[in-house]
Amino acid sequence: MSASEPMLRVTGLDAYYDESHVLQGVDLEVGRGELVALLGRNGAGKSTTLKAIMGIVPPRNGTIAVAGTDVCGQAPYRVARHGIGYVPEDRGMFASLTVEEHLAIVPRARHGEGDWTVDAIWQRFPRLRERRANRGNQLSGGEQQMLAIARALVRNPRLLVLDEPTEGLAPVVVREIAEVLADLKSHGLTVLLVEQNYPFATRLADRVYVLGKGRIRWHGTPAELERTPEVKHTWLGV
Ligand SMILES: Nc1ncnc2c1ncn2[C@@H]1O[C@H](COP(=O)(O)OP(=O)(O)O)[C@@H](O)[C@H]1O
Numbered sequence: 001m002s003a004s005e006p007m008l009r010v011t012g013l014d015a016y017y018d019e020s021h022v023l024q025g026v027d028l029e030v031g032r033g034e035l036v037a038l039l040g041r042n043g044a045g046k047s048t049t050l051k052a053i054m055g056i057v058p059p060r061n062g063t064i065a066v067a068g069t070d071v072c073g074q075a076p077y078r079v080a081r082h083g084i085g086y087v088p089e090d091r092g093m094f095a096s097l098t099v100e101e102h103l104a105i106v107p108r109a110r111h112g113e114g115d116w117t118v119d120a121i122w123q124r125f126p127r128l129r130e131r132r133a134n135r136g137n138q139l140s141g142g143e144q145q146m147l148a149i150a151r152a153l154v155r156n157p158r159l160l161v162l163d164e165p166t167e168g169l170a171p172v173v174v175r176e177i178a179e180v181l182a183d184l185k186s187h188g189l190t191v192l193l194v195e196q197n198y199p200f201a202t203r204l205a206d207r208v209y210v211l212g213k214g215r216i217r218w219h220g221t222p223a224e225l226e227r228t229p230e231v232k233h234t235w236l237g238v
């Protein structure tokens, strides 16, 4: 690992579901301490990009490096050990486990950074502390999302990867999640955020990649994207 390497570098990534060529040469980079948003319409390939990075969908071609170390083709548990906290789209809750149990069963990342203990989680997420004895199926959507983020944090990741954390949540909860992410970023955590919520993502992001039909169609800053209406219109529908 070299300090000059970006936290994540993906080049020429191809992924398939059977014969369907879903990712077609995706290139993206997340620098240390950056919050990068990957935006795109439904079906563009955003979740598949994250699953390919995490080793859940095997890439057919390309490279994936975490802090300069190649992880392409590794099993998901091995990729995660490189210090990636992944918050999947379905939040990955266990209906029968309590909030506290969800946090207790998480293995630490071998290449982790930060000092997220369960006590630190209770401090940052007081609502989860109140609900610590409740089971996954007794939590609201917002509480489940907070728990999913908290569970990724107790690994002490150096890179947090989130798949549409605001999906289906009320505006007040979306604001709370924005505060959490802004706070994590201000403490130096590197974040790759997949979103369909354009205002939420562009307010938080340092840089944006736009994915359309399995290819990166554009990248730049949120301010540049705001000045590029044809990209917003064609690839984001906003
Ligand atoms: N498990 C799967 N099997 C077959 N096709 C899939 C599967 N998951 C996603 N797809 C297809 O791959 C494409 C990209 O999906 P996805 O990565 O989920 O997009 P996004 O997250 O941007 O909405 C879509 O056409 C979707 O229908």
Ligand SMILES: [Mg+2]
Pocket: 046, 047, 048, 089, 164
């Ligand atoms: Mg998706």
